[in-house]
Amino acid sequence: MTIIDSRITDLQVYPLAFSDPPLLNAAGVHEPLALRTLVRLQAGDVVAWGEGRGDALPADVVPALCEAVLGLDVFATSRIEAAVDTVLRRLRPDLGAQARLVTFAPIEVAALDAQGKLLERPVSELLGGALRDRVDYSAYLFFKWAGHLDGEPDEWGEAMDPDGIVAQAKLLVDRYGFRSFKLKAGALHPDIEVESLRALAEAFPGMPLRIDPNGAWTHQTALEVAHRTDGLLEYLEDPVLGIDGMSRIHAETGVPLATNMCVVETAHLRPAVRADAVQVLLSDHHYWGGLRRTKELAAICEAMDIGVSMHSNSHLGISLAAMTHVAAAIPNLSHACDTHFPWNRADDVVTEGGIEIVDGAVTVPTGPGLGVEVNLDRVAELHERYVESGHRTRDDGGYMRRWDPTFTDARPRY
Ligand SMILES: O=C([O-])[C@@H](O)[C@@H](O)[C@H](O)[C@@H](O)C(=O)[O-]
Ligand SMILES: [Mg+2]
Structure with missing residues (x-):
């Protein structure tokens, strides 16, 4: 031996x-x-x-x-x-x-x-074996400026209205073949965000849609959005803050709700399930303590009869590989996972071609370990x-205030 x-x-x-x-x-x-x-x-x-x-x-x-x-x-x-x-x-x-x-x-x-x-x-295989060869990811759409403050316009273009969002969706579909969309909301007035969803539904008939304002809406706004998007959404993500607020929205609309905000640790699971506040839990191994714990979390969700998918933040290819391995090994993965990867891919640390989104999915790497090579x-x-940058913490609000000194991220805001 x-x-x-x-x-x-x-x-x-x-x-x-x-x-x-x-x-x-x-x-x-x-x-x-x-x-x-x-x-x-x-x-x-x-x-x-x-x-x-x-x-x-x-x-x-x-x-x-x-x-x-x-x-x-x-x-x-x-x-x-x-x-x-x-x-x-x-x-x-x-x-x-x-x-x-x-x-x-x-x-x-x-x-x-x-x-x-x-x-x-x-x-x-260390997580029990891949149950699928490919893991589906959703195109993550954002309202965005044409370029950074003091910077040149970037390759993605401006997206501050429904036309801009549809153009961005087309670009992401052309490049990566995505087959579902998530729209990051809570950034503009809800009317523009709902109109953008409608425009997506029209431009891409039958494609699953979801919207996530990170709890920026009041109870009333969330009800109105649910009403105005009736039949369009596979789920509504964190329309309001907190387990009680989510529970009331689900009770009053019947719309499935997903979260990466009101259930972020094990202690939140029981109250959320009791209140029927969450129908899809967005796991994230970066928060929940790794890949094994994420698998355990999925098993708890199965026992509690709630769906599982995956949240993301700005990330590189090592995380995409890790997310793909664990997602492949989760039997009850119920929806395409989120990923920011297209937004950050140009700077990736995985060697060129090492991990790619093709036809809206990532093929589960079969090489040893994560199966990716790192570009040293x-x-x-x-x-x-x-x-050299001295940049140490993320401050989305501070950066926005350079453009609009009156900006506040108080929630609910709309
Ligand atoms: O990258 C962003 O702006 C997102 O809003 C991110 O910070 C969230 O954590 C995330 O993607 C979400 O689903 O809430
Ligand atoms: Mg979210």
Whole structure:
């Protein structure tokens, strides 16, 4: 029997900054640079990668985290999680349970990538096996400016009205073959947002549609939107804030509701299900503590008879690969997943052609681990941008206030 050396011998953290278009949402508008964190882990003779939120691994805890995981077996993810948890509780007692899961998530992804590489198996097989060869993603449409403040117009063009949204949808369908749309709302007056949905329904008959104002609407506005989009939507996402508010909207309209806002940790599940506030849970391994926990979450959803799909934030190809592996292994995945990938693909750290959206879906990688190669020059370049830019936190509202000093992201707003 061959004994594999699977101890962690090195952990490096690379905060990255990469280009992001001026996409509007209820919080404001995306800044020119988005942030992510890469984790590079070495175990035995393999190098593995994980990607997390920009704030996933706070700089002040990185040295202690690295030290705490050195020598641990990369297959013992519970022990790795316990080590991460101990460091965070000691050095950052201000961080809650969810923030600790956010830190662990990219480390877990890197550990699974390493396990897969050591065993020469794809990550989907470590999660129970892919139940589908391809995972569907939805085109994520945004109202957007033509270009950044002080910048040139970008390749996507302006989208501040229904015509602009339909043009953007056509571009995304031409390039990636998407077969469903999500419209980010809560950015403009609801009349424009509803008209944009209607225009999409007319331009793409029969394509599934969803809309997400991130809780920017009042109860009354949400009821009106539900009424005006009757029969158009596969679900309405976070029309209002909070479990009680969502429950009332569902009770009064019967429209299926999805969330990535009112159920963000396990403790929220029971009250949400009791109140029948959520019919589709948008999982996200970056928040819920990794790929294994995301599978467990899906099993809980199945038991509670609610659908499962996936939320996204601005991300790169390592996350797209990780999302695809876990989505492929979730039996009860009920809807196409969200992805921001097209908006950020030009700066991707995965080697050219390594992971692609084709016909609205990503083929589940079959190579060892995550099944993607990382472009080290690009990682170095984006890390350099992070260092030089001094950009450290996402501030959509502050950026919007540079354009409109009276802007507020108070919710509900419309
Ligand atoms: O990227 C954005 O503007 C989105 O609004 C993002 O921040 C949300 O977290 C997300 O995509 C959502 O579904 O709520
Ligand atoms: Mg959402």
